[in-house]
Amino acid sequence: MAYVGPSFRPDLMSFTAPCTAALGGAFGFVVGNAFDNHPWIGVLIGAAFGFALAFTLSKFAVKRTAGRWATIALCALAGFLFSNLGAAVAGGLIGAVLSWFFYWLDTGAYRKNVPIYYTARETLWYNTFLFICGLVFFFLIAPLLPVMWLSFNAEDFFTFTPEMLAFDPVGYSLKHYRDFLGTDEWMVPLKNSLIIAPIATVISVSLGTLAAIGLSQSHVPFRQTIMAIMISPMIVPLIISATGMFFFYAPLGNWLEATLGLNQSFVGYVKVILAHAVLGVPFVIITVTATLVGFDRSLTRAAANMGANPVTTFFRVQMPLILPGVISGGLFAFITSFDEVVVVLFVGSAQQQTLPWQMFTGLREQISPTILAAASILVAVSIMLLTTVELLRRRSERLRGLSPG
Numbered sequence: 001m002a003y004v005g006p007s008f009r010p011d012l013m014s015f016t017a018p019c020t021a022a023l024g025g026a027f028g029f030v031v032g033n034a035f036d037n038h039p040w041i042g043v044l045i046g047a048a049f050g051f052a053l054a055f056t057l058s059k060f061a062v063k064r065t066a067g068r069w070a071t072i073a074l075c076a077l078a079g080f081l082f083s084n085l086g087a088a089v090a091g092g093l094i095g096a097v098l099s100w101f102f103y104w105l106d107t108g109a110y111r112k113n114v115p116i117y118y119t120a121r122e123t124l125w126y127n128t129f130l131f132i133c134g135l136v137f138f139f140l141i142a143p144l145l146p147v148m149w150l151s152f153n154a155e156d157f158f159t160f161t162p163e164m165l166a167f168d169p170v171g172y173s174l175k176h177y178r179d180f181l182g183t184d185e186w187m188v189p190l191k192n193s194l195i196i197a198p199i200a201t202v203i204s205v206s207l208g209t210l211a212a213i214g215l216s217q218s219h220v221p222f223r224q225t226i227m228a229i230m231i232s233p234m235i236v237p238l239i240i241s242a243t244g245m246f247f248f249y250a251p252l253g254n255w256l257e258a259t260l261g262l263n264q265s266f267v268g269y270v271k272v273i274l275a276h277a278v279l280g281v282p283f284v285i286i287t288v289t290a291t292l293v294g295f296d297r298s299l300t301r302a303a304a305n306m307g308a309n310p311v312t313t314f315f316r317v318q319m320p321l322i323l324p325g326v327i328s329g330g331l332f333a334f335i336t337s338f339d340e341v342v343v344v345l346f347v348g349s350a351q352q353q354t355l356p357w358q359m360f361t362g363l364r365e366q367i368s369p370t371i372l373a374a375a376s377i378l379v380a381v382s383i384m385l386l387t388t389v390e391l392l393r394r395r396s397e398r399l400r401g402l403s404p405g
Helices: 011-034 039-060 064-082 085-106 120-141 142-151 176-184 186-216 224-231 238-259 262-292 299-305 310-339 342-347 355-366 370-399
Strands: none
Touching: 011 039, 011 085, 039 064, 039 085, 064 085, 064 310, 142 370, 176 186, 176 370, 186 224, 186 262, 186 310, 186 355, 224 262, 238 342, 262 310, 262 342, 299 310, 310 355, 310 370, 342 355, 355 370
């Protein structure tokens, strides 16, 4: 069975329907195990439904949009009739996946990006590899979804109530977000995090950018060794780094207080900021070094020939081109500082209590559901920052001519 063009369509009874039935059986196993503890009955029902769905869509719903919406509506209605609104939502999702999978097979789209000379076994491995990558991504993201969902729980529980599972509005509330935004218990740690993380990021970006530019020069001796030392904070276990920072910054803090007469709270902030800056420098070095790989050195030589000094050359020629990498490294450094808890436990004091520290304390001592709201806000901030990083990475590639504009 080879891909011969847009008219290619695999056989329904020997390929498309059995594969759709297999996916339906997998969904049936999950549904049967979740609702009535009879997973194998669910497998049989799901497989039969998948086979019947493939046959029906192939004969009566050639148009993809109509067939997909009809399947979603049917599965959602079945879930609602057999259980509740929550089951209807789950049924609609299952219907969406099943109908997409059927049309993906039935139209031959599974061979769309596969070379024409691939055998059936090679095509199977190609799509299996993509499926495995999708599963890895799902299992990385899946633990975040229940946390964000539970943050809207109307009760002070870490479990889903029947009202939440049924999507009953009574089971949902913003009380945990009000507790987070309306009490000093959480606002003071958030304020500390918003003070420490930006300053640590500025230090990390300044030192990391200069280090990356210096290490990118071919005449620098022992470049690989220096690079390994510079990025070691992200390789060495954090508990070891935190212990070493404690023994280094504790005498430094005592000296600043005794010799310079600085305030104890101010010294505490200085120690935490410097420690977080050390953790952020490796991320800046790596991202800026990657940006410098495609940098045209002739531009700096041309600027020097025109009479520009090194400082002017850096800010007027080099910096605009590597700026996306610098910002990306800064965002990674900010996320590292904003989410870090181990080092601040060793180096800081109660006056420098950050938001992750407060979350750790809440889990250990009082198990406050407000932690779920705080975690959801952190996840949302991280997603926005990482999206910005990806957009900057693509812009950097376009500026360096590594991807089409």
